Amino acid sequence: MEKFANKKIVLAVSGGIAAYKAADVASWLTKNGAQVHCVLTKAAAEFVSPLVLQSLTGYPVVQDEFVTGPGWGIVHIELAAGADLLAVIPATANIIAKIAAGIADDALTSTVLAATCPLFMAPAMNTHMYENPATQQNLQILRGRGWQIMPPDNGRLACGAVGQGKLPAVEAIELELEQLLLAATAEPGRRDLAGKRVLVTAGPTTEPIDPVRYISNRSSGKMGYAVATRAAERGAEVLLVSGPTALQPPDGVRFVQVESACQMREAVLAEYAACDVVIMAAAVADYRVAEPADHKIKKTGDNQEMTLRLLRNPDILQELGEAKQQQFLVGFAAETHNLEEYAKGKLAAKHADLLVANDVSRADAGFDVDTNQIIIFAADGGRQTYPLTTKLAAADYILDAVAARINI
């Protein structure tokens, strides 16, 4: 079978001199079985003929948001829907700035804004434009949103200057795309979890000190909500048990709101017997306050110290592991050091089937960011490292690892 059979790729071309090289990339992707849909800015069409791209890919090239034709609804929405990858090659300083600002004033930028798939760009421009703090800050913003950004090469640029800004060799770009495409397996409309009952926990727990104060942690809930979202989209019947977060419950998911670890435990145990898969993405507090006050605690006189006695919370995942029947259990480990050793220890101690580990000391993985870089350890000895990607794409990796093991 061809390497990229069933992959839908949006190749977004912006208007730099390197735009003509996008034709080679389009040709290579097509030869390997992908459906390649090109979207061009007006300036790009000056550098590379849309007819070339159309002939190479066999699909109409989109340049205008307002075109209609058989099979086309709203063009940028249709283009983005179900894509496995969106790649901007080359990305000019202008298009990078527009994407970073969320501007959607042409077919390319509107498609980018509507895309929920893994995102890639290969910037190419004059060295000074690349090094300008505005461009660098924009790239930083995009990295923070999960874009995979390939740094430009050093060399002689079209403007005659020598420095960084050159589009990398097409073969090098192809290697990057291949890595992303083979890692991202989500096929459009795939409902491989239909009929499965999946319980997901997410967010922090809060452990009350008194009616106005609590102990908690920095979990945003984004990873767990992403897992619940994708599991529901892939056809599962999903129950999301969430600690307090600022997020909206995903569509099509049964939602139970809890605060403390003990409440989370009760909510999970009440549903456990009927579950096929439990994914414990919540950052459950390990300790709770032994005697929370029923009134607001007041400062007293000149007392400069206060002691809270803490009790160990029940370990929900461990309890589920010990009572396991048909359920497939997935735990998480957020570590700052000795990741592999701790992750494997947790996998065994909690009788989980998979342990999803991430290094929260990285700025682009872990708490309150939209990206994650995960390693999955399996009780069957499997171990796989995934590329840095959006939390939604990471959720798919996790669900792929589950689906592969529960025989669907």
Ligand code: CTP
């Ligand atoms: N977990 C749980 N109940 C707890 C604590 C954690 O179910 N009381 C689950 C989490 O949802 C996660 C995994 O166990 O899936 C995390 O393991 P844990 O060892 O508790 O993580 P840390 O508290 O970060 O571990 P440590 O203090 O050992 O670093």
